[in-house]
Amino acid sequence: xxxxxxxxxxxxxxxxxxxxxRCVPISNHLYFYWYRQILGQxxxxxxxxxxxxxxxxxxxxxxxxxxxxxxxxxxxLKIRSTKLxxxxxxxxxxxxxxxxxxxxxxGEGSRLTxx
Amino acid sequence: xxxxxxxxxxxxxxxxxxxxxxxxxxxxxxSYGLFWYKQPSSGEMIFxxxxxxxxxxxxxxxxxxxxxxxxxxxxxxxxSASQLxxxxxxxxxxxxxxxYNKLIFGAGTRLAVHP
Numbered sequence: 154x155x156x157x158x159x160x161x162x163x164x165x166x167x168x169x170x171x172x173x174x175r176c177v178p179i180s181n182h183l184y185f186y187w188y189r190q191i192l193g194q195x196x197x198x199x200x201x202x203x204x205x206x207x208x209x210x211x212x213x214x215x216x217x218x219x220x221x222x223x224x225x226x227x228x229x230l231k232i233r234s235t236k237l238x239x240x241x242x243x244x245x246x247x248x249x250x251x252x253x254x255x256x257x258x259x260g261e262g263s264r265l266t267x268x
Numbered sequence: 269x270x271x272x273x274x275x276x277x278x279x280x281x282x283x284x285x286x287x288x289x290x291x292x293x294x295x296x297x298x299s300y301g302l303f304w305y306k307q308p309s310s311g312e313m314i315f316x317x318x319x320x321x322x323x324x325x326x327x328x329x330x331x332x333x334x335x336x337x338x339x340x341x342x343x344x345x346x347x348s349a350s351q352l353x354x355x356x357x358x359x360x361x362x363x364x365x366x367x368y369n370k371l372i373f374g375a376g377t378r379l380a381v382h383p
Contacts, residue, residue: 196359196373209369242311256303257371259313
């Protein structure tokens with residue numbers, strides 16, 4: 154069964170460092186998303202991406218964040234200068250626009266720890 | 269504002285019994301989608317069930333059913349014949365419109381199934 158894959162599964166970084174989280178969405182999907190979940194808290198929307206551009210972003214997604222689809226398969230989230238409060242689980246998700254249910258397929262998440 | 273409310277931070281159920289997890293939502297949209305996801309301790313987000321706002325029948329997927337009461341804006345998840353493996357965090361979520369740009373999550377309910 155096709156799945157969304159994310160790397161790394163866990164990354165530890167120093168405050169102020171750049172981090173890139175990688176995602177490979179399901180191959181025929183057209184909509185891509187990043188969500189984050191701070192430990193013990195709710196899942197928060199960061200950004201959605203369609204047709205090679207951001208379609209919507211939340212107030213969390215400030216200038217320190219960027220997304221890119223550098224080739225036909227990868228979808229990346231970059232945090233330019235990490236802060237302690239960026240520590241969270243980051244989920245990538247994708248959707249096939251023809252899916253009537255609109256189901257989002259989530260990856261297993263990348264846990265980011267900022268020290 | 270669009271919002272999902274899950275009022276039960278934690279629930280306990282005996283194995284083989286049924287349990288209902290509550291979810292209410294707030295939206296002014298006429299067209300929206302409602303989802304339930306399961307998050308086990310390993311962290312991944314597993315899709316359980318979907319209900320469209322125009323669907324007249326309550327959605328069912330195996331042991332999961334969604335008790336959709338549109339006038340009350342509630343979308344409760346019913347798990348029949350609980351199993352030990354059902355112990356997890358459960359999130360209710362909503363796409364506020366057919367644009368599918370942003371899935372909004374509730375705070376979650378932690379379910380513990382006791383033998």
